[in-house]
Amino acid sequence: MPVLDDALARIDANLDDALKRLFGLIEIPSVSTDPAHKDDCARAAAWLVDELKSVGFEASTRETAGHPMVVGHAKSSRRDAPHVLFYGHYDVQPADPLELWETEPFAPRMADAPTGKRIVARGAADDKGQLMTFVEACRGFMQAGGLPCHVTLLFEGEEETGSPSLPAFLAANKDELRADLMLVCDTNMWDRDTPMITAMLRGLALEEVTIRAAARDLHSGLFGGAAVNPIHVLSRVIADLHDDQGRVTLPGFYDGVAELPEDVAEQWRQIPFKGSDFLGAVGLSTPAGEAGRSVLEMIWSRPTCDVNGVTGGYQGAGSKTVLPAQASAKVSFRLVGRQDAEKVLDAFRDFVRARLPADCRAEFQRQGASPALQLPFSSEMLSRARRALAQEWGKEPVVGGSGGSIPIVGEFKRGLGMDSLMIGFGLDDDRIHSPNEKYELSSFHKGARSWARVLDALAK
Amino acid sequence: MPVLDDALARIDANLDDALKRLFGLIEIPSVSTDPAHKDDCARAAAWLVDELKSVGFEASTRETAGHPMVVGHAKSSRRDAPHVLFYGHYDVQPADPLELWETEPFAPRMADAPTGKRIVARGAADDKGQLMTFVEACRGFMQAGGLPCHVTLLFEGEEETGSPSLPAFLAANKDELRADLMLVCDTNMWDRDTPMITAMLRGLALEEVTIRAAARDLHSGLFGGAAVNPIHVLSRVIADLHDDQGRVTLPGFYDGVAELPEDVAEQWRQIPFKGSDFLGAVGLSTPAGEAGRSVLEMIWSRPTCDVNGVTGGYQGAGSKTVLPAQASAKVSFRLVGRQDAEKVLDAFRDFVRARLPADCRAEFQRQGASPALQLPFSSEMLSRARRALAQEWGKEPVVGGSGGSIPIVGEFKRGLGMDSLMIGFGLDDDRIHSPNEKYELSSFHKGARSWARVLDALAK
Numbered sequence: 020m021p022v023l024d025d026a027l028a029r030i031d032a033n034l035d036d037a038l039k040r041l042f043g044l045i046e047i048p049s050v051s052t053d054p055a056h057k058d059d060c061a062r063a064a065a066w067l068v069d070e071l072k073s074v075g076f077e078a079s080t081r082e083t084a085g086h087p088m089v090v091g092h093a094k095s096s097r098r099d100a101p102h103v104l105f106y107g108h109y110d111v112q113p114a115d116p117l118e119l120w121e122t123e124p125f126a127p128r129m130a131d132a133p134t135g136k137r138i139v140a141r142g143a144a145d146d147k148g149q150l151m152t153f154v155e156a157c158r159g160f161m162q163a164g165g166l167p168c169h170v171t172l173l174f175e176g177e178e179e180t181g182s183p184s185l186p187a188f189l190a191a192n193k194d195e196l197r198a199d200l201m202l203v204c205d206t207n208m209w210d211r212d213t214p215m216i217t218a219m220l221r222g223l224a225l226e227e228v229t230i231r232a233a234a235r236d237l238h239s240g241l242f243g244g245a246a247v248n249p250i251h252v253l254s255r256v257i258a259d260l261h262d263d264q265g266r267v268t269l270p271g272f273y274d275g276v277a278e279l280p281e282d283v284a285e286q287w288r289q290i291p292f293k294g295s296d297f298l299g300a301v302g303l304s305t306p307a308g309e310a311g312r313s314v315l316e317m318i319w320s321r322p323t324c325d326v327n328g329v330t331g332g333y334q335g336a337g338s339k340t341v342l343p344a345q346a347s348a349k350v351s352f353r354l355v356g357r358q359d360a361e362k363v364l365d366a367f368r369d370f371v372r373a374r375l376p377a378d379c380r381a382e383f384q385r386q387g388a389s390p391a392l393q394l395p396f397s398s399e400m401l402s403r404a405r406r407a408l409a410q411e412w413g414k415e416p417v418v419g420g421s422g423g424s425i426p427i428v429g430e431f432k433r434g435l436g437m438d439s440l441m442i443g444f445g446l447d448d449d450r451i452h453s454p455n456e457k458y459e460l461s462s463f464h465k466g467a468r469s470w471a472r473v474l475d476a477l478a479k
Numbered sequence: 480m481p482v483l484d485d486a487l488a489r490i491d492a493n494l495d496d497a498l499k500r501l502f503g504l505i506e507i508p509s510v511s512t513d514p515a516h517k518d519d520c521a522r523a524a525a526w527l528v529d530e531l532k533s534v535g536f537e538a539s540t541r542e543t544a545g546h547p548m549v550v551g552h553a554k555s556s557r558r559d560a561p562h563v564l565f566y567g568h569y570d571v572q573p574a575d576p577l578e579l580w581e582t583e584p585f586a587p588r589m590a591d592a593p594t595g596k597r598i599v600a601r602g603a604a605d606d607k608g609q610l611m612t613f614v615e616a617c618r619g620f621m622q623a624g625g626l627p628c629h630v631t632l633l634f635e636g637e638e639e640t641g642s643p644s645l646p647a648f649l650a651a652n653k654d655e656l657r658a659d660l661m662l663v664c665d666t667n668m669w670d671r672d673t674p675m676i677t678a679m680l681r682g683l684a685l686e687e688v689t690i691r692a693a694a695r696d697l698h699s700g701l702f703g704g705a706a707v708n709p710i711h712v713l714s715r716v717i718a719d720l721h722d723d724q725g726r727v728t729l730p731g732f733y734d735g736v737a738e739l740p741e742d743v744a745e746q747w748r749q750i751p752f753k754g755s756d757f758l759g760a761v762g763l764s765t766p767a768g769e770a771g772r773s774v775l776e777m778i779w780s781r782p783t784c785d786v787n788g789v790t791g792g793y794q795g796a797g798s799k800t801v802l803p804a805q806a807s808a809k810v811s812f813r814l815v816g817r818q819d820a821e822k823v824l825d826a827f828r829d830f831v832r833a834r835l836p837a838d839c840r841a842e843f844q845r846q847g848a849s850p851a852l853q854l855p856f857s858s859e860m861l862s863r864a865r866r867a868l869a870q871e872w873g874k875e876p877v878v879g880g881s882g883g884s885i886p887i888v889g890e891f892k893r894g895l896g897m898d899s900l901m902i903g904f905g906l907d908d909d910r911i912h913s914p915n916e917k918y919e920l921s922s923f924h925k926g927a928r929s930w931a932r933v934l935d936a937l938a939k
Binding site for chain 2: 115261349351451454
């Protein structure tokens with residue numbers, strides 16, 4: 020039996036045990052943004068090291084200023100085999116609002132849905148379920164006699180907070196991490212039946228702004244009308260960030276944003292994608308972005324500005340007649356093409372400062388910045404991966420973009436000149452970052468099989 | 480010894496015991512807006528009943544749909560004496576943000592300040608300290624032989640939440656509560672040395688608006704650029720509420736707002752009031768209200784719109800790349816003259832609805848509405864009270880306005896046709912509604928003495 024077929028058979032036979040392993044990882048609430056979960060992140064990293072050792076990897080955790088990295092290595096018996104670096108992240112988003120979860124977010128369960136079984140939990144898809152597909156593919160090959168490629172694994176614990184420790188870690192470990200190609204499993208399928216290779220990733224720039232005015236909260240009766248209200252000032256800033264055509268008004272924001280090449284634009288027009296279905300699935304009907312753009316452009320190839328959180332004044336039940344001393348907003352920019360994240364954030368700071376009335380000051384806290392990434396639409400590696408996926412799923416994969424950010428991809432391109440293949444098995448309705456996140460059992464199982472086929476194809 | 484002198488001597492001699500009693504009331508955290516403190520509000524009401532009985536009042540609590548009322552009665556031995564109704568409220572604002580308090584908010588303490596001793600606690604001034612000045616004045620008279628006026632007391636427990644139960648309670652108890660004059664102690668002195676009678680009170684209309692869009696929170700990478708963001712919609716509404724001259728833009732908002740009579744305007748110009756000092760005390764320098772108005776106008780005689788709280792999206796530490804399903808704001812309007820609170824709130828709802836893009840809907844929760852109140856600037860009762868206060872403080876009282884609302888004053892004017900004398904002993908730096916609220920010992924002591932003089936003068 021060819022090694023690939025043997026590996027695929029092992030993956031099939033291992034499925035129940037693989038699920039148990041995945042549940043063990045999910046049960047660790049490794050919420051990277053919340054300092055209260057620092058120990059849980061360390062536990063998740065240690066769990067992965069044990070797991071990789073059981074597969075046959077040399078593996079260890081590496082301390083950083085934030086949460087630890089996990090690095091693993093295993094060689095193919097073919098000395099001239101290609102060397103791939105696989106990336107995933109073991110940290111997850113906060114589970115709040117907890118009251119909207121049907122069951123405990125960190126108690127994974129199998130649920131029966133009309134479309135098949137699914138795993139429900141925070142991190143089931145993003146990214147614990149996804150990263151374990153690759154680990155299970157490697158396990159299958161190891162059991163079948165060995166890996167077709169040399170494999171290095173890197174799992175980080177800060178993806179959900181903008182990967183602050185990553186650049187320094189890469190710089191310090193260039194030689195150990197450099198490979199011929201990077202593989203990433205943190206993206207979605209086109210749909211339940213159609214695999215997808217993601218060739219464009221939006222970047223992400225995050226900033227928190229706090230506008231302060233009076234030295235303390237004021238009684239709105241005694242001071243209202245005379246004292247400046249930071250909520251009003253902040254609201255004006257947010258309102259000014261978009262014009263009535265849905266365009267971001269920051270000066271220079273669209274510098275480095277190119278139109279799609281005509282062939283790509285035409286390919287996207289042919290994709291059977293209905294914006295109304297995409298939005299309808301979450302209770303919306305009307306694209307709210309830039310006038311004159313398709314929904315696919317809005318989410319794949321156009322930059323955005325969104326406020327992800329706003330807070331000011333009284334937050335409790337009922338009313339409190341207070342003029343707050345401060346108000347704050349968490350602002351994020353999705354970046355495309357050659358937009359410069361630092362320039363965008365600098366422009367945002369200037370934009371805010373230009374709108375501050377007397378007695379107000381703004382404080383900024385940069386939460387992370389990563390550039391967009393655009394892979395060549397044609398390359399030998401991409402062709403091999405397309406064929407491998409077509410064999411597993413019986414359908415040609417879509418080659419498209421993704422609105423979400425995977426900072427490491429940009430960091431590796433910038434730092435080590437490595438290209439990346441982004442292949443993921445999530446679905447648009449997986450509710451990542453939301454209550455009741457899930458991952459299809461078929462994503463997990465066929466995802467592992469897909470990686471086995473891709474590894475085999477790359478080594479041909 | 481005349482009865483007044485005897486009563487004043489008793490108030491002086493009672494001071495230490497009076498403070499112990501006040502501390503007992505303050506220690507009950509009667510936060511009316513928070514359902515978790517419902518029992519505490521009932522305890523505060525029961526405490527007051529016991530207290531009034533100890534002074535010599537007939538007193539009882541009266542249930543309402545919300546927190547109970549406290550009603551007390553005591554007669555003067557002079558059958559033809561005037562009958563006054565004194566109003567105060569035993570509920571207090573929430574103590575948050577707790578971390579800004581130097582000591583526990585509901586553990587009252589005496590602090591030494593360069594200007595004298597002060598009582599520090601939530602409710603020390605607003606309104607527990609203030610209402611107890613009147614109770615202690617009554618105690619002094621009772622000990623000196625009897626009250627100069629017939630006195631009815633009404634203490635409510637919902638003033639800080641817009642007095643929702645008050646109108647029905649007044650309607651059901653008209654005969655019991657009607658008196659010749661209403662007395663209120665919930666306002667400030669002009670300054671540390673100068674008493675003040677408040678003749679204008681702004682009304683208050685409160686509304687919470689929640690803007691909802693998608694069926695759930697969305698990943699800002701996957702949906703950002705295509706899905707509408709309720710924070711942006713809400714910010715646009717808030718930004719649009721004022722024009723660049725600081726005027727409120729709601730259609731019809733200024734209906735019923737008159738200019739001051741020239742004589743009153745001239746009196747206010749003569750008041751030694753520096754807007755820069757008033758604002759400077761809280762870290763501000765520049766009046767932020769309507770262009771061309773004095774600070775006294777802004778806070779006494781002009782209407783306002785302020786957002787007292789705004790909430791949407793991720794509220795925790797760090798960042799979360801979410802497009803929230805909803806965003807909400809607590810909005811309040813300070814009303815003057817003959818502005819119609821219901822009309823203002825209706826106009827606000829229309830204003831919001833007119834700014835809702837596709838897929839957004841607005842929900843409203845009316846939190847209370849009370850009209851503004853303007854007392855005649857000359858009346859015999861006002862003259863007597865002015866003389867009484869001048870005797871206690873050695874200075875003529877300022878007759879002015881107040882930016883804060885005391886809904887009961889409007890309710891009594893509307894329901895029973897009663898005029899009110901608003902005399903209070905708070906200071907502008909008492910930090911009511913803010914951390915480290917305080918009440919000067921001199922306010923408490925001379926406040927009680929002032930009420931004794933006022934009661935005596937009204938009975939002449």
